[in-house]
Amino acid sequence: MPVLLNGMTKISQSGERFVPASDQTLLIYFGESISQEAHELVVRFLRLLEREPLRNVRNVHPAYCSVLVKFDALRWTHAELEAALRERISRLGSVPLPAARVVEIPACYEKAYAPDMAEICARRGWSAERVIALHTATSYQVYFLGFVPGFAYLGELPEELAEARLATPRRAVPAGSVAIAGRQTAVYPFATPGGWRLIGRTPMRMFRAEDGGSSVLAIGDRVQFRAISAEEFLELEKTCR
Amino acid sequence: MPVIRVMEPGMFTTVQDLGREGYGEMGVSPSGAADALSLRIGNRLVGNGEGAAGLEMTLVGGTFEFSEPGTLALTGADFGAWLDDVPVEMWRSCEVRAGQTLRMEGTRDGARGYLCVRGGIAVAEVMGSASTHVLSGMGGFAGRVLRRGDVLQIGGQAGAEQPFARSALGKAPPQQRLAGRILSTAGRKLVRARKKLRVTVGPQSDWFGPAAPRRFYGDAYRVTEESNRMGLRLAGPVVEKLPRGEMISEGVASGAIQVPESGMPIILFVEQQTTGGYPKIANVISADFHSLGQLRPRDEISFELVDWEMARALLREQEALLGSDERLFD
Numbered sequence: 001m002p003v004l005l006n007g008m009t010k011i012s013q014s015g016e017r018f019v020p021a022s023d024q025t026l027l028i029y030f031g032e033s034i035s036q037e038a039h040e041l042v043v044r045f046l047r048l049l050e051r052e053p054l055r056n057v058r059n060v061h062p063a064y065c066s067v068l069v070k071f072d073a074l075r076w077t078h079a080e081l082e083a084a085l086r087e088r089i090s091r092l093g094s095v096p097l098p099a100a101r102v103v104e105i106p107a108c109y110e111k112a113y114a115p116d117m118a119e120i121c122a123r124r125g126w127s128a129e130r131v132i133a134l135h136t137a138t139s140y141q142v143y144f145l146g147f148v149p150g151f152a153y154l155g156e157l158p159e160e161l162a163e164a165r166l167a168t169p170r171r172a173v174p175a176g177s178v179a180i181a182g183r184q185t186a187v188y189p190f191a192t193p194g195g196w197r198l199i200g201r202t203p204m205r206m207f208r209a210e211d212g213g214s215s216v217l218a219i220g221d222r223v224q225f226r227a228i229s230a231e232e233f234l235e236l237e238k239t240c241r
Numbered sequence: 242m243p244v245i246r247v248m249e250p251g252m253f254t255t256v257q258d259l260g261r262e263g264y265g266e267m268g269v270s271p272s273g274a275a276d277a278l279s280l281r282i283g284n285r286l287v288g289n290g291e292g293a294a295g296l297e298m299t300l301v302g303g304t305f306e307f308s309e310p311g312t313l314a315l316t317g318a319d320f321g322a323w324l325d326d327v328p329v330e331m332w333r334s335c336e337v338r339a340g341q342t343l344r345m346e347g348t349r350d351g352a353r354g355y356l357c358v359r360g361g362i363a364v365a366e367v368m369g370s371a372s373t374h375v376l377s378g379m380g381g382f383a384g385r386v387l388r389r390g391d392v393l394q395i396g397g398q399a400g401a402e403q404p405f406a407r408s409a410l411g412k413a414p415p416q417q418r419l420a421g422r423i424l425s426t427a428g429r430k431l432v433r434a435r436k437k438l439r440v441t442v443g444p445q446s447d448w449f450g451p452a453a454p455r456r457f458y459g460d461a462y463r464v465t466e467e468s469n470r471m472g473l474r475l476a477g478p479v480v481e482k483l484p485r486g487e488m489i490s491e492g493v494a495s496g497a498i499q500v501p502e503s504g505m506p507i508i509l510f511v512e513q514q515t516t517g518g519y520p521k522i523a524n525v526i527s528a529d530f531h532s533l534g535q536l537r538p539r540d541e542i543s544f545e546l547v548d549w550e551m552a553r554a555l556l557r558e559q560e561a562l563l564g565s566d567e568r569l570f571d
Contacts, residue, residue, distance in 0.1 A: 021444045022494035022524035023552035034489060046266065061265040061492025063516050068492025070262070073527055073556055078549065145268040146490065146516030149377045153490070190377050207267070209379040213368040215267045 016089055018082045024073040026081055028089075031065040034155070038065035039143055043220045044095040048088050051095075057081075062144045062219055064153070102139060102222045105187065105202050107178045108233040109135075113201035120163060120197060131199060132227050134158050135178075140185060142221040150189035150207025152217040157183045169195035176201045178225065189215075200225075203237035243309035245358070247391040248342065251303035256362050256381035256393070258294040260511065261370035265492065270513050272374040275353050275470055276534030278432050279317035281563065283357030286314035286334040286570075288419045293361030294371035296387070298354045300537065302345025303387070305356070307337045311395060312359035312419050316432075318351030318535060332424035332432075351434055351535035359419070360396030374512055375470065428569045431562055434535035438525050439547045439555070443498060445488065445520035450481035457522055458544050462506065466538045470512040473536060479504035480522060490518040496525035496533065498544075508533060528555035 017029040030045070031038030042062050049060060056075035061068040071081055109117065109132045117128050124130075140154035157180055165181045170193060173179070177188045179196035188194055189206035206216045217223065228236070247254075257280065260273020274280035274297055281291040296303075302320035307313075314334045315322055322329040322345045329335055329343070337343070345354070364371050364382055373381025382391060424432070449457075462477035480500045493499065497509045499519040508525060509517070510533060523544060525533060536542065547555075562568055 019444045020441070020549065021492075021521070022496060023441055023526050023549060023556065025492075025494040027444055027491065032489075058262045059265045059271070061515050063491040064489050066489075066491045068265075068494065070265070070494070073553055074560060077553070144516070145266065146492070147268060147514045149264075149267055149269045149374075149379065151268050192376060207377065209367045209377065209384070213264060213267060213269065219266060 016086070018078075018085075020078045021068060025068050025070045026078050026085075027066055027068050028085060029066045034064045034143070036141070039141065040097055041065075041092060042067055042144070044092045044097060045089065046219065047098065048092060048095045052088065054081075054084055061146065063146060064143050098220060100220055100222045101218075102224055103217060104224050104226050105178075105204060105216075106228045106232070106236060107136075107200040107202045107225050108228050108230055109178075109200040110230050110233075112230065113177075113233070114199045116197040117199050120161075120199065124160075131161065134161055135180075135185070135199065136225045136227055139222045139224045142217050142219055142223060144219050145215060145217065148190055148192055149209070149213075150215040150217070152186060152206075152215075152221075152223070154185045154223055155183055157185050159183070163197045165195040166197065169193050173198065174201065176203060176206070178202060200227075201233070203233050203240050205240050242363070243307070243311060243360075243395040245362075245393045245395060246306040246308070247303060247387050247389055247393065248306055249304035250387040250389055250391070251298045251345065252301035253299035254303050254387040255297050255373040255375065255385075256294050256364050256371055256387075257297040257373060258371045259292045260372050261368045261380070264368055265515055268515050269368065269377075269379075270374070270511070270515050271495070272372040272380065272470075272512050273370065274355065274372070274534070275511055276317050276355070276434075276531045278531035278559075278563075279353070279355050279534070280357065282332070282424060282428065282432065282569070283314045283316035283355045284361070285566075286316070286332070286419075286422050286424070287312045287357050287359040288334075289357065289359060289361055293357070294364060294381075295355050295357040295362060296393075298345065298356065300352060301347045302354055304342060304344045306342045307339065309339045309395075311337050313337055313343070314357045314422075315345075316355045316357065316424075318354040319349045320345035320347065320354045321349055330423075332429065334419050334422040348537070352537045353534050358395050363394040363396055376512060423571050425569055425571045427562060431559060432531065434532040435529055436532075436540065436542050437545055438529050438532060438542055439552070440498065440523035440525050440544050441547060441549060441552050443521035443523045446522055448482055448485055448488075448520035449500070449522055450483055453480050453482075453522065456480060457506070458546055461541045461543045464536045464538055464540045464542065468536070468538060470510055472510050472513060473508040473533060475506045475508070475542075477505070480506060482520065488518050488520055490516050493517045493521070494524055496527075496530055497521045498523045498525065526552040526555060528552065528559045
């Protein structure tokens with residue numbers, strides 16, 4: 001995997017693909033698979049649009065290797081916007097990649113907070129400690145935030161922990177649940193329906209709408225989980241409110 | 242400050258404006274009125290800026306008591322409304338006296354009705370918008386649906402007092418000129434909810450089998466009970482997918498029609514997830530979004546494919562009519 005450094009970096013310009021998604025959105029694919037390279041292009045693209053905003057572009061939805069751009073359909077056609085974006089993308093190499101913050105997330109993996117732990121362990125003949133050790137051993141990349149406010153897609157989970165989604169998603173996953181699915185892991189910021197497997201819970205509030213909105217995690221961050229006891233969980237829960 | 246007392250909240254009533262755009266990077270969907278056209282027109286009827294906050298009611302309307310005199314308008318679905326004992330006409334501004342009670346019943350047509358009051362519903366804006374995002378408990382009144390006993394403040398909302406009609410006077414017209422303002426015939430035609438939804442081709446239309454388009458565009462779908470502001474789940478002919486494996490999650494547009502494993506399409510709506518991993522066969526055009534807000538469970542709908550040029554032309558036409566007080570009101 002090529003290592004992209006801050007500052008001037010050579011980036012292949014041939015790869016982008018533009019696809020209209022609706023009459024007011026345009027999808028830009030920076031790659032056709034999940035990779036660090038595509039992710040870094042997505043981040044550079046967002047930072048460039050932030051630095052040089054386009055008029056009548058209303059919103060952006062980044063993902064693993066694509067960005068959905070929402071625009072005013074009375075001011076732009078897809079072709080016009082594509083041309084304007086191609087011009088910016090040609091300068092992506094000059095956009096410095098912000099240094100990754102490392103965010104520590106305390107998580108309690110004890111039984112009461114980990115409804116799927118027993119099954120995951122049983123399938124492998126493992127102890128919960130082994131799962132916890134594996135989950136907390138790696139720092140994860142925040143590929144993007146999506147689904148609901150503050151939900152960060154983190155990867156990659158060690159292969160040995162890869163789990164299929166639940167056949168029937170839960171109607172409500174408790175807020176703060178630490179979950180895994182495939183080679184991904186995440187924290188559910190709110191009580192939402194969810195099909196990922198739950199192995200713990202954090203007392204942190206992952207998203208706050210107050211004061212203009214803030215999320216514990218942002219695209220490009222790295223995340224390190226830290227195992228805490230149930231007592232610590234309750235203690236931290238008070239201060240996190 | 243004048244207030245509205247919630248005597249009965251109705252089935253699912255929230256404070257909504259035109260939504261919060263620009264926070265996609267944080268996973269925040271725009272939310273806002275499910276039938277934005279009705280909210281915009283309701284605000285215009287009472288002399289507010291189009292984006293002022295109003296109440297969105299679903300299937301069953303509420304009962305509200307007004308503490309002080311004011312001007313209100315009801316738009317969207319017709320819930321059959323009375324101000325004390327006098328029936329209230331839809332799509333027309335009307336005066337309310339101090340202490341009067343506005344009472345509504347179940348829907349007679351459509352799914353969502355709007356109550357707009359002159360001055361707007363005053364709630365703290367969250368990320369630039371008054372709209373409620375129920376799932377995350379964000380915005381609106383305490384981030385939730387209204388309950389009996391809630392007290393909503395009127396007026397003081399930024400933008401609510403913007404002059405409508407960009408009038409030559411340069412200020413909001415006097416109260417008496419608003420009374421009896423009524424939507425024109427052309428305006429009524431504009432807001433009529435369509436059951437044949439016009440769509441553009443989706444970004445993964447090549448993920449579906451050769452029979453899929455004939456099915457999808459040829460047959461009718463039924464809106465199921467499991468539909469809400471996040472999405473409309475449909476039942477009908479299975480849209481057959483090609484065995485192409487799993488898609489990589491990507492940003493999803495409002496009105497996207499995604500097809501999960503079951504083959505039953507889901508139309509993503511105002512409180513939609515911002516990203517998703519199911520292929521999209523089509524996308525409802527912007528000019529028809531308001532119709533989605535009026536769909537009820539068991540309604541039958543169908544889809545008609547249009548090109549980008551047509552989608553834009555229809556939106557332009559809609560906005561041109563909305564931009565003209567002369568054409569919009571009698």
